[in-house]
Amino acid sequence: MSKGQENASKQSEKDKNSTFLGPVATIVNDVDTGAWRVDVPVVDHASCIRCAICKKHCPLSIIKVDKENPVWIDMRFCKGCGICAQVCPKGCILMDSNIKEVENNA
Numbered sequence: 489m490s491k492g493q494e495n496a497s498k499q500s501e502k503d504k505n506s507t508f509l510g511p512v513a514t515i516v517n518d519v520d521t522g523a524w525r526v527d528v529p530v531v532d533h534a535s536c537i538r539c540a541i542c543k544k545h546c547p548l549s550i551i552k553v554d555k556e557n558p559v560w561i562d563m564r565f566c567k568g569c570g571i572c573a574q575v576c577p578k579g580c581i582l583m584d585s586n587i588k589e590v591e592n593n594a
């Protein structure tokens with residue numbers, strides 16, 4: 489195996505073991521948002537159909553969706569961009585600008 493093939497193989501192995509992050513996420517995913525977020529996503533769990541579209545579109549990959557649990561957002565890192573609210577087909581994520589502090593159960 490050539491040096492190039494060896495490096496490609498190592499990179500491929502590394503990719504398999506890591507969580508996929510979007511282009512923005514690679515820069516800011518592990519940066520705690522702190523207090524500067526303006527809008528906070530609030531999920532209406534009763535209307536949610538757990539389609540995971542919000543999860544697929546969040547640039548930070550911080551939304552968890554599964555069949556057993558309600559949608560969960562890791563608010564430590566949420567930047568309040570509102571993409572999740574825009575793409576939700578049920579309109580059950582609202583961006584609230586009146587919430588000053590958020591709880592996070594991570």
Ligand code: SF4
Nearest residue numbers: 536537539540542576
């Ligand atoms: S996109 Fe909306 S309906 Fe689908 S899982 Fe997310 S919050 Fe629920």
Ligand code: SF4
Nearest residue numbers: 546566567569570572
């Ligand atoms: S507002 Fe929604 S899409 Fe944007 S970072 Fe927060 S959870 Fe992700």
